[in-house]
Structures are given as structure tokens and as C-alpha cells.
Amino acid sequence: MTIVKIILEIIVVIASVLLTLLILMHKGKGGGLSDMFGGGLTANAGTSGVAEKNLNRLTVIVALIWVAIIIALGLMTKYGIG
Numbered sequence: 001m002t003i004v005k006i007i008l009e010i011i012v013v014i015a016s017v018l019l020t021l022l023i024l025m026h027k028g029k030g031g032g033l034s035d036m037f038g039g040g041l042t043a044n045a046g047t048s049g050v051a052e053k054n055l056n057r058l059t060v061i062v063a064l065i066w067v068a069i070i071i072a073l074g075l076m077t078k079y080g081i082g
Contacts, residue, residue, distance in 0.1 A: 015066040
């Protein structure tokens with residue numbers, strides 16, 4: 001079971017980096033810190049397109065995978081598996 005735990009830990013690291021990159025790729029919605037530093041000047045107030053919706057879906061999927069693996073690793077640690 002140690003191999004499974006190591007594989008899950010590697011997947012968590014990869015998912016963490018991917019999730020960080022996906023979140024940074026999102027378009028700013030305004031009203032945050034980015035507006036204070038001039039980010040709101042070039043922001044488009046229009047609705048999100050197909051690419052933005054797909055990016056949202058992919059971000060949610062990666063986040064759910066990340067959470068599921070974190071829970072699995074926690075349960076493995078709690079019950080002494082691996």
C-alpha cells in the first residue's frame with residue numbers, strides 16, 4: 001500500500017500546481033485587489049465565453065480530484081493504511 005500512497009501524493013502535487021495555474025488563468029471579475037492596482041481598467045465587463053466556461057469546468061474538476069485525494073490520504077493516515 002505504500003506505493004499507492006506515494007502515487008496519490010505525486011498526483012496531489014501535480015493537481016496542486018495545475019489548480020494554481022488554472023486559477024491564475026481566470027479573468028478578473030472586478031471589485032478586488034486587481035482594481036486597486038489598475039487591473040480593472042482593461043477588464044471586459046461582458047459575459048464569459050465558451051473558453052471561460054470550459055476553464056471553469058476544468059478548474060472545478062481538478063479541485064474535486066484534489067479534494068478527493070486529500071481525503072483519501074487523510075483516511076489512509078488515520079487508519080494506518082500504507
